[in-house]
Structure formats: C-alpha cells, structure tokens
Amino acid sequence: MAKSSTRLVLICGLPASGKSTLARQLAPKIPAIRLDKDAWVTQLGADLWDEEFRVRLEHQLWVHSQDLLAQGQSVILEWGHWARVERDQKRLGARALGVGVELHYLDAPLEELIERAERRNASGEWTASPMTRAHFERWATIFQPPDEEETLLFDKPVAEG
Template sequence: MNSESPRGLLVIVCGLPGSGKTTTAKEIATRRRGVRLGPDEWMAALGVTLWDAEMRDRIEALQWSLARELLSVGTTVIIEWGTWARSERDALRLQARQLGAAVQLVHLDVPNDELWRRIQARAMEDPPIQRSDLDRWRRQFEPPDEREFALYDPRPAE
C-alpha cells in the first residue's frame, strides 16, 4: 500500500468576462473528474447581484477553503475566478503547492470584440456590462507571460 498522501491538482483558469472560463472549466472538470469552483453560479443561487464585490470576495474565500480541503485529499479542483492579477495567481499556486498539489494555469486570451459579442449574447449581468467596463478591465488585467507559465506544472496534451 502506498503511504504517500494523494496529490491533488489545482487548475487556475484566468481570463476576462466572456473569455470562456466557465465552458473551459466544465470541460476540464469532466475530463479530470474534478470539482469546479466559480463565484458567479454561487452568487446567482444566493440571489446576489454579480456586481457585489464584497459578497464575491466572501464566496471566493469560502471556495478557497473548500478547495484546500479537496486538494489535501487528492482531488482535482478547477478555479474559475478570473484571477486578473499575477499576485492572485501566485498566492493560489503557492498555497496549493504547500499542500503538495500540482498546479496548472490556463489563460484564455480572447480579443475584445469577441468578448463583447459573448457578453451581449449571454446577457447575465444586471445591470449589464458596458463596453467601457470591458475596455477598463482589459487595461487592469495582467496576462501571464512565459516566465509565469514556467512556474506551473505542464498541462497534458489535449
């Protein structure tokens, strides 16, 4: 019998609204038999507006607590929070590694015109996202570069 503790896997899916984070996270969860954690669905289930930043922070903290438990018993966890800042991704990676988990990063880079088309088509935010919001968010987003990707475990060929 193997006495080593099971090794979990954390997959961080980062990207702007409309980039396909939920779709990608669902595909990974199915393929890896993992647990997907994203705040939007929890907020909607609780009847909370997606614009409530304080509630989003609280839900993400709760989800991260659950994720750490799942990782510690060898489960695959897929986080789809957007993780726009490198510091957010670094914190998740380092904490997961402390638990002995492997960590992979998926960056969804979609042009603004396509993001805008998708956001309008899904129409899930109330009040709706404005094009000016998207443009501002693009300027705030810190896309991962090759040096950052080198800090993560390689993703298997799909």
C-alpha cells in the same frame, strides 16, 4: 494525504473569455470539482456585481478548495484570476499541499469579448445588470496577463478543453 495526481486548475481570463466553458470540458477529464463563483453568488441570492460579497465568497471557496485538495480531490477555479498576486497565492498554496497546479489562460480580442457579452445579455443567459463596452475597456487596463516566465512556474496541463 493528497495523491500525486491531485491538481489545482486555475482558469485565467477576462469575462466572456470562455472560462466556464473550458472548466465544464476539463472537469470530467481530470476529473475535478468545478467551483463556479458566479453560480454560487446567484444561487445564494446575491448580486453578481456585489464586490464585497464576491471577495468574501472567493475567500471561502479558496479555503474549501484547500480542504478538497488536501483530501486528494482535484479542483478547478474558474473565476478570472486577473492579478499575478492572486495566481501566485494559489500556486504557492497548491505547492504547500504537495499537489500539482495548472494555469489555463484564455486570450481573445476585446472586440470578440464585447460581442459575446452582448449576445449573452440578449440571450437571457446573463440576468444581472449587463456588461458593457465601457466595462471591458476598463477591465482590459486592469487585467495582468500571465507572461512566459510565470507560465513556466506551473505544471503542464493533464487535459485540454
């Protein structure tokens, strides 16, 4: 049985918007288990750009998250949640389990994201094929930022980064 303080924390934002950084800050404060899809992809030996693998892994991580939440363990999902429909599915899943659900949206100017990605490529922190300006320009047209109406459907965050 989930405890009333149990929470699903969704982090939403484009690449390099600071999702993993925020998730690391929130995890001990909530406290919550962080599920970092990119780390799992890498550690399982797959390519970070292998979309089919990412979709299958994400499905499994969501199944696992629901098990954890049902046992009273709070969870942070730090992949981008670009589409409203993905966020709706997670929010309704949490509600069905009777646990809280938070949305943290990280917004930053596209130029800033491109600069961060370039620094990350150069630093060796990112070892897969690089994210380029062209990627970010395309992703910005696909990304669906949460609006106020949607934001109000979530619970107030219990911790800030």
